[in-house]
Amino acid sequence: MGRIKTIARRSFLVGSAAILGGVAFGTYMYKRDVENPLTAGLAEGEVTFNPFVKIDANGVTLITPRADVGQGAYSVQAHLIAEELDIDLETVRIDPGPPSAAYYNGVVAVEGMPVAATSETLMARTGRGAADVVGKLMGLQITGGSSTVPDMYERLRTAGAVARETLIAAAAEQSGVSADQLRTQNGAVVLPDGTQLSYTDLAATAAQTPVVEEVTLRDPATWKTLGKPHLRTDIVAKSTGMQEYGIDIQMDGMVHATTRTNPAIGGGITGFDATEAEAMRGVQAVLEITGGIAVVADNTWRAFQAANAVECDWGPSPYIGDTPKQFEEVAASFIEDRQDSRFKDEGEIEATLDTAEDVLEAEYRIPYLAHAPLEPMSVVVKLGEGRLDIWTGTQIPRFVQDGAAAVAGLESGQVHVHVLMSGGSFGRRLEDDYVRQAVEIAMQLPDTPVKMVWTREEDMTHDFPRPLAMSRARGAVADGAVQAFDLSIAAPSVAESSLARLGQPAMGPDVAIVAGAWDQPFAIPHYRVTGYRVPAMVPVSSWRSVGASGNGFLHESFMDELCHAAGVDPMAERLRLCSHDLSRAVLEEVAKMSDWGSDLGPKRGRGLAFTLAFGVPTAQVVEVSDTPDGIRIDKVFVAAEVGRVLDPVNFEAQLSGGVIWGLGHAMNCELTYEGGMAQQDNYHAFEGMRLHQTPQIEVRGLENGDEIRGVGEPGVPPAAPALGNAIFAATGQRIRELPFAKTVDFV
Template sequence: MSRLRTITRRSFIIGSAAIVGGVAFGTYLYKRDLKNPLLEGLPPGAAAITPYVMIDASGVTLITPRADVGQGAYSIQAYMIAEELDVDLDTVQITPGPPSPVYYNGVVGVEAMPIAATSETLLARTGRGASDVAGKILGLQLTGGSSTVPDMFDRLRMAGAVARETLLAAAVAQTGLDRDQLKTEAGAVVLPDGMRLTYQDLAAAAADIDPVTEVTLRDPSEWRHLGKTQMRTDILSKSTGTQTYGIDMAMEGMLYATTRTNPAQGGEIMGFDAGRAEKMRGVQAVLPITGGVAVVADNTWRAFQAVQAVDCDWGPSPYIGDTAEQFETVAASFTDDRQDSRFRDDGDVKAALSDGEVLEAEYRIPYLAHAPLEPMSVVVKLEKGRVDIWTGTQIPRFMQANVAALTGIDAENVHIHVLMSGGSFGRRLEDDYTLRAVGVAQQMPGTPIKMVWSREEDFTHDFPRPLAMARARGKVTDGQIAAYDLAIAAPSTAESQMARLNQPVFGPDIAIVAGAWDQPFAIPDYRVTGHRVPAMVPVSSWRSVGASGNGFLHESFMDEMCHAAGVDPLEERLRLCTHPPSRGVLEAVGEMSDWGVDLGPGRGRGLAFCLSFGVPVAEVVEVSQTDAGLKIDRVFVAAEVGRVLDPVNFEAQLSGAVIWGLGHAMNCELTYRDGVPQQDNYHLYEGLRLYQTPKIEVRGLENGDKLRGIGEPGVPPAAPALANAIFAATGQRIRELPLSKSVDFA
């Protein structure tokens, strides 16, 4: 075996946190070699130059292992490799590759640690390094937590640089020329006389020499792609309707399935009568599955029709069945024995609030569905001790392990083929839909089964964003916020979600207080407490996770306190802010929105700020009163991510986050009756309409010293900025979402 092939079996994590904060993580497990999955079945003359670059007779293939759920992850990963490899993306293939520990995520674990993004203590730096260690040891291949760019930035550029220099070394050996006489361009090594040796020409030679791992990454001043306007690699296919999503997967001999399970999450099926369904056109089989039935037919529509014809006897829900009772359970959890965390406890809040006038408020946020446009779908083929699965997923290795456990087939014979997803918002961090389809395929071995859920099944069996309540108390002194006490009660996302992934959970759940406990404000007496509500409806991660609701809880009360103190909300936040990058976004959004300028009668302007996923974001929403209701006129957003790698997609992600956040704040909730969600399709779960969409102005700041992701941080400030704007325009203070319970929108 060549030296190159030996080295590419190793973990190619150059530039990751092997040494963080001066602390070396030198354990055997962390330093051990990880197998390069591209080497398996590699044809003669091909080279797997790192686990991210493969060259064979068909050309250059770039591996982009973080899932693309619409946020442009494949595109930005490919550009990071291409920046150093010198290839044009319209001439290469891009694939997420197979599930493998080598593609572990070393950043996402930080979100589960009580480490403030603003902290640079030795303990904080050590903790961030520990996240990389844990990610590698566990082989944590996961897309989430806005971690794709910060986790892959150095790794993918280094992969491109090593591949480039190794190909140059092959050219040196082949031509006898000096390295300095050669350059790379558009997938080829260029000789002094202009002759071009394509990377394909050099692949066989590159596979038989030592890789060049001592490389220098290009200075940003030399970048051709990063930091500049890019055309996303999927823009043409998505614009022309030719993009293949998971739901588009088809193969010869495939049959079509759908499932119908107890609409009360977790409830059993006591029995069923499939007599009518079995006689319907195209039906091949009606099969029992856990909690319900599946229909297999010759197309999806016939499966949908037939499954509704099955007469099912449903058992009761094992969970608290009604929304009113659920909120009673939340309210009863503000007790010492239910305290989950108190990561913020500055000064002496108890003493500060023991006398004098104390401002008090209670807030509520509802369960929210993920509701991706592409419903849950998967193709499963099971035969002869092997399972093949085609779907869009953010957790390929967890899915692989769970399918192996379900079928008894070794994980190495469970092959996950990751496809583009038509949305997720956290839904594809679950694999329940795949496990149901595998249950069907087990009963029809050898036949490819394509399972698609109806929209109603998708809504009814979603694992929603948790509901929550907050009780806030505060005091103002001499026109300033002096004391702030926020208690939040919510079910644990980690406890619920990790149980389904067969992963242990230890300690407090950061998500209960995320986006609240670590805000960069120096209030003298400042406390944030999390209370864990007993498990009710199973819940899951939702775009921006705990911060999605805590932004509303924290910033609504901050606005109330500013009003009570008689101070300007922007000026008071700036006075309290201790974090220069956060101060920068507050100043920027104030400038963008002409903060302080009177908008005139019937209009109002609201400000909100939230630091989540290490990204400070400030938003200003402007509203006006009309005869038809409140109209959102404009939104201004400023965010600090350290470096904007794609200005167009940066703007798209923040604008999309605002639209997502506003639409849910205005209209959306999941309510339960007898354990069954009452909203089962978009007509009962209405997002922001096109005619309601405001003009959105975005500004990206690049003053931070760390690269950050932007997929989620724009969501948390949207709801409080809108609620605060409504107060400014109408004098009505709203403390419960959705806002449409209290006001009408035009």
């Protein structure tokens, strides 16, 4: 980190060279330049240097292709370009750009590989390089896995530098002054006499200037905004209510629609009676769609009311439809035939446990969880002759494009996806089911903009939730130390479920089943983590921090049990066992922050949890009080290692938000099913952390590592176990099932 790099333009265009450990990944297809989508339709006087920067007489446009779902992705991407381009972001346009293979994600696939973030073996390095190959060859344009910053850090800085140096070359040609005598400042090239040539004035000349192929990235020590506190580019609009989300789109001639599909997931529809609905004010049509009906009206509220008035005959769900029976299926999955993975298998687990004087055993459970973003699924679709336009917030624009094309019977190039700011996601907008529904409606209303919005109830009950899971753990201690840790986890496969909806087979083990558990940096002498795949039940998907979201609880709660059984301090034992310097530094930091070991007084407790997820070692300490009215969460301390903090303000917001998200769901939330129907259909039944319950949160970011990491998700996994361990410290009660509110009250 921190060293100046000279990077060829080719490296920017195709990603890192993927030459790792002497093994070269590279074919003609991988090495060749990716087509720049911004060149299509360029007018005279416009110039684009690469897929991320376009300039015309009206200004500069920066392309930020990773979706913004509230995590500040647009802002950090724009700052990465602007820092090298030397331009004030208040003077530019920020655009997510079109769906394009040029915006492939070369990092996100790493999370699906059995490669520990702490490993530097040849196989590990090769696997990480292969992820870039996979991302490019598939044109994998996706936002997720806390990958935006790791994937774009160098690419966007290089994009800005390429544009800067080419503009300097254009200014040299236009002015006759040698390029080495020119500099840039706030969107202009400055001549030695102080004359400023704005980037917009240079656009026409730059369009005829050969792109500078080698650039030098600026030393981070000279950065003007990156690494320093600054406002996100969306903060004013969001603070003043001016931010436009997908649900806010308005168009001339637009009609409003909503849908109802079988509340028993996957059950389909056998018939319906729309007589009452069709007679209601403002209703224009009741249409049949796959699995249900759609109502079209003159406003959204009337569409909602009419949809509820349609009498539908629903078929039964094909899945195991009751949560107790679902957990029975999970419990029955701890068998050899359903073993999915065993990435961690060190020492002699069976022999050690067979000869141990006392074997500690525990079973833990976590429930299904809904995504429940504040903005329900919504989209505007317009189908014309040979052209389909889609306006929505999405994390998968190319998948949306292909899926919509398949429904409409068009080629993908005939589908134009306009990506908008999302009002939350937490992984829900990694799906395109709602878009496909809207396309079905638009096919029955050609040349008409159709705005389709789900009710909150439809959104909650037709989610693809975070999977339920169960762990069975065994362990042994001796001489005041943890000696053996055998953790088995059974859960449905997110990869299998998600890929099935894309018509693709799931190949190999699903790392998500054991993510945040198998790859923890503890040198326990006898240490095994086994994943078991539960046969598909309710369709599931990625939820903020994916498998680690629950596995942090399963792993770190039992780790705490083992420490107490050994009679050792949980912090001291983790530090003793920690085999990774960066992780040890995080534990040491959170110990200092929380004054670990000091006396909190009666009826108070302090709990520790650590999870390494998405390459980010994160430790949390939660302090609670046991009051006459219930558990009060007083304070939370968080330390995380991310390599480099690009925006200290947003860094704190993301980790604090992860803590609140993790704690709120651990306290109160579960999604249960009866007859295949989700029983929680709105926030009153799926209650997050209330404002008065929100603790003081102290955040510390460490920058010791060489790899830059993302922080959208790593704050979530340690929250639940840290809270559970704190409750145990305060009350002596060990809770092994989420949500905690099933066992204790919170104030």
